[in-house]
Amino acid sequence: MNLSVQLAPQNKHGLQLRNPVMVASGTFGYGMEYVGIFDIQRLGAIVCKGTTLKPRQGNPQPRLVEVEAGLLNSIGLENIGINALVKDMTPVWAQWQVPVVVNIAGESIGEYAEIARILAGKKGIAGIEVNISCPNVDSGGMEFGVDAITAAEVTRAVRQSTGLPVIVKLSPNVTDIVKIAAAVAEAGADALCLINTLRGMAIDIKRRRPVLGNVRGGLSGPAVKPVALYMTYQVAHAVKIPVIGCGGISSGQDALEFIMAGATAVQVGTATFRNPCAALNILEEIEQFMEDEGIRDINALVGVAHRQSNPSGSQ
Amino acid sequence: MFDKIQHLTPIISHEEILPSIYLLLVEAPQITSIAKPGQFVMLSCSERILRRPLSIHRVDKKGNLSLLYSVIGKGTEWLSQKKKGEQLDILGPLGNAFFLQSQAKNLLLVAGRVGIAPLLFLADVALERGNSVTLMLGATTASQLYPENLLPGKITFLTYTEDGSPANTTIATQKGRVTDYVALYAPSSDQIFSCGPTGMYQSLKNSLESVKYKKSVQVSLEVRMGCGLGSCYGCSISTDKGMKKVCQDGPVFELSSIRPGEIKI
Numbered sequence A: 001m002n003l004s005v006q007l008a009p010q011n012k013h014g015l016q017l018r019n020p021v022m023v024a025s026g027t028f029g030y031g032m033e034y035v036g037i038f039d040i041q042r043l044g045a046i047v048c049k050g051t052t053l054k055p056r057q058g059n060p061q062p063r064l065v066e067v068e069a070g071l072l073n074s075i076g077l078e079n080i081g082i083n084a085l086v087k088d089m090t091p092v093w094a095q096w097q098v099p100v101v102v103n104i105a106g107e108s109i110g111e112y113a114e115i116a117r118i119l120a121g122k123k124g125i126a127g128i129e130v131n132i133s134c135p136n137v138d139s140g141g142m143e144f145g146v147d148a149i150t151a152a153e154v155t156r157a158v159r160q161s162t163g164l165p166v167i168v169k170l171s172p173n174v175t176d177i178v179k180i181a182a183a184v185a186e187a188g189a190d191a192l193c194l195i196n197t198l199r200g201m202a203i204d205i206k207r208r209r210p211v212l213g214n215v216r217g218g219l220s221g222p223a224v225k226p227v228a229l230y231m232t233y234q235v236a237h238a239v240k241i242p243v244i245g246c247g248g249i250s251s252g253q254d255a256l257e258f259i260m261a262g263a264t265a266v267q268v269g270t271a272t273f274r275n276p277c278a279a280l281n282i283l284e285e286i287e288q289f290m291e292d293e294g295i296r297d298i299n300a301l302v303g304v305a306h307r308q309s310n311p312s313g314s315q
Numbered sequence B: 001m002f003d004k005i006q007h008l009t010p011i012i013s014h015e016e017i018l019p020s021i022y023l024l025l026v027e028a029p030q031i032t033s034i035a036k037p038g039q040f041v042m043l044s045c046s047e048r049i050l051r052r053p054l055s056i057h058r059v060d061k062k063g064n065l066s067l068l069y070s071v072i073g074k075g076t077e078w079l080s081q082k083k084k085g086e087q088l089d090i091l092g093p094l095g096n097a098f099f100l101q102s103q104a105k106n107l108l109l110v111a112g113r114v115g116i117a118p119l120l121f122l123a124d125v126a127l128e129r130g131n132s133v134t135l136m137l138g139a140t141t142a143s144q145l146y147p148e149n150l151l152p153g154k155i156t157f158l159t160y161t162e163d164g165s166p167a168n169t170t171i172a173t174q175k176g177r178v179t180d181y182v183a184l185y186a187p188s189s190d191q192i193f194s195c196g197p198t199g200m201y202q203s204l205k206n207s208l209e210s211v212k213y214k215k216s217v218q219v220s221l222e223v224r225m226g227c228g229l230g231s232c233y234g235c236s237i238s239t240d241k242g243m244k245k246v247c248q249d250g251p252v253f254e255l256s257s258i259r260p261g262e263i264k265i
């Protein structure tokens, strides 16, 4: 049975995974946190916590609140900063079999490029995932990811700063994700990942105020799955580069839905909180499905749902 | 090789020992064999997205682990319905631990209500190594006080109720908050350990400052947690030494290094 997938076919290094199940940024730390729990080397890839040029303290507490079938978080990108990551994490990653992708975030286009340059040539890094759901300080705080032109500019800046595979992670908080996906692909991304969290909030009616210290947060978990799935379906149809599906994936069935919608790989996020081994269980369930259905190569399932569907595109 | 265990553990006994406060015993030898006082476990509660953190209350030589919890919301409500023989999905042991200095002899434990949970494991370990242990326990009213007959024999048990109601204890209950009386016992203790609501730690800090207590005071913090493993940064707090994750760098902190007034849950 072949489970391996290629996420950066156009890149000279490539980004070959042993299997399509990755763990999502911000939900798996730097990977070390799980070494004591299960054999993380069996994962397809690990995407580390979003990392910025300088260390960040993040948002005020509370930063997490459970909502119906989901989770709201407003961590605010607390992280150790890129230099500490290079010094303390990459030497460990270099010893691992599992590829580690570094998720990066910047406040300006220059900052994204600078982080990418710092990572260039470092051992232990298999690729860069660019989080464009961050406020652009140069343009009054609007997120890079909500505008096709800025999203493409960020992509180009990172592309020019590194030879490593570049994954661009899209925000769902946009009017037309297909347009942004196309612009980012055109600007040189090797692959796309979608989706990041959806904006939301919760109010404590006894205290009569927002639950989260930062008022708004990002929604993740099963609640976002249908949204993420349809976006994956649309985008995978529209671009030629590999797409990584993410959003609410908690079972092998969920993962297979994304794969059939056109995702070459999937990322598991929030599900890891309830079950630290969720990604591994999902991998086993995919294997079981393939065995039951007599499928020899996972790539044969990528996007199959498109062939079965009505092409009119209407609802 | 794996130092954190996730597994299904059968419930040995489960009892409401005080109003809305449950004592739960599960068989978890893999966890008890490596657990240290102050550490906690994360419990999966039905289909809830997040596990719930609970301190390890005690462990025994047979590999049983006990938890003491109050019913607060959906997760603990679900838990309270679980019966003997059913299985619970537990992850642990997690977090750092209380640090017992090798030369310390007289220990003072200060608990607010269910905050006694992690302190009894510590008391068991300390008594075993020959320390003298005084436990001060406070609650709003006497019916909320942990039963004396469940305590280890050699402990000195002092109780405090805000309404002055007396508990059926060897030493008479005093009226007031436990932190109002800490200054009486602090000077003769080598180390202080505390667990209770965050608000209690500010009062504890003030009381100890009034007697210029300079030795180690360790407290266990309760904040909202995501992963329990240090990966999600959901429970970070700001300390003297920068941002710290309660689940991984804690839950035990030196009282002097935290700002209890700023911790929100």
Ligand SMILES: Cc1cc2nc3c(=O)[nH]c(=O)nc-3n(C[C@H](O)[C@H](O)[C@H](O)COP(=O)(O)OP(=O)(O)OC[C@H]3O[C@@H](n4cnc5c(N)ncnc54)[C@H](O)[C@@H]3O)c2cc1C
Pocket: A066, B040, B050, B051, B052, B053, B054, B055, B056, B068, B069, B070, B071, B072, B073, B074, B075, B076, B077, B114, B117, B118, B221, B222, B223, B224, B225, B251, B265
């Ligand atoms: C390290 C640690 C050890 C703990 N040990 C104990 C213990 O031994 N006994 C005990 O009774 N309680 C303990 N708590 C508090 C306990 O975790 C909460 O009371 C419990 O999570 C409430 O869950 P719920 O679903 O019933 O409440 P809900 O209000 O439905 O919970 C919603 C969310 O808020 C969080 N939350 C709510 N109240 C608290 C709180 N006071 N502290 C932290 N998170 C909270 C929950 O974890 C959950 O994510 C501990 C907390 C921590 C961080």
Ligand SMILES: Cc1cc2nc3c(=O)[nH]c(=O)nc-3n(C[C@H](O)[C@H](O)[C@H](O)COP(=O)(O)O)c2cc1C
Pocket: A024, A025, A026, A027, A049, A050, A051, A071, A073, A075, A077, A103, A131, A169, A195, A196, A197, A219, A220, A221, A222, A224, A246, A247, A248, A249, A267, A268, A269, A270, A271, B226, B232, B234
């Ligand atoms: C606590 C938390 C922290 C996150 N941090 C990041 C981050 O630093 N960078 C990023 O690109 N995405 C981050 N995400 C988004 C996830 O990687 C993922 O895109 C999203 O949660 C949807 O997937 P899920 O429903 O499987 O969690 C975070 C999500 C959560 C819940």
